Amino acid sequence: MKIETMTVGAGCFWCVEAVLNEIKGVDKVISGYTGGKAPGRPTYREICSGLTGHAEVVQVTYDSDIVSYQDLLVIFMTTHDPTTLNRQGADAGTQYRSVIYYHNEEQQNIAKVVLKELDAFFESPIVTELSPLGIFYEAEEYHQDYYENNTTNGYCSAVITPKINKLRSLYGNKLKA
Template identity: 45%
Template structure:
């Protein structure tokens, strides 16, 4: 098993997308990249903690290759938007990849380079050393499945899930 820590806007969308992929064993929403110990959602939302909303994606690379996990990341959000995704604005919504070791850093850099071939304009995705990862409050875990009729889920998360289902159909759970 491998785990990648990725941030690309609101963690609800990343959580929803990665959960539909075969070989993904766990997705844990949380906060990383900041300077406050054990921050709350409310505090992270102020943008004052330096944390990004992120997901820890644990997957089996024998079922779904690491490159696919990373290519999905660059497909499901716009890596050209600095400190935002759509109407979600602030450093907590930045595009970032948090590496645990040099091997992950190299994989992340290669994925960013691949993505630059498909996105016009400069990619602003940060590649940072992983520091403490704080698990988000329980109501954020698997939010999309628990709240399928919620407005944000319908307007923002569902189209991303459908896009990944279509673009990566061979990796979608049956």
């Protein structure tokens, strides 16, 4: 096993967590916050204000012998809309930006290639931010495994389930059994 970590954001972290939890080789997905400038540990309420500069993100622990960083990025980029600035559906604000936080130079280089290659597949330019990872703050416990624990919630049914269905139709061979 070769355990690695990836940190990305694309709107509400509940969506990204639910999608990436389905991928074979993914061990753990933790919802959290990063990328802000406000001092101290941010709360969900502070993040939602948009004033801290943090993004809702997930930190993914995965076995790179089973799934590559590149494959995870492609899945991530094609299961949300990376062409809308600071917005995913009804979720609007800088905390909902599409972003890849790289952990090292290799991840940065791979992300640049993925962003360049995928740009041609979208009608509008990709606006996904690419930044070095700063301090990652784990979100409050009730945000963890949100979709798994709340599949009948209206938001989950209306927003997350269609993303899961898209994932299954595009990447059935990459999913956990």
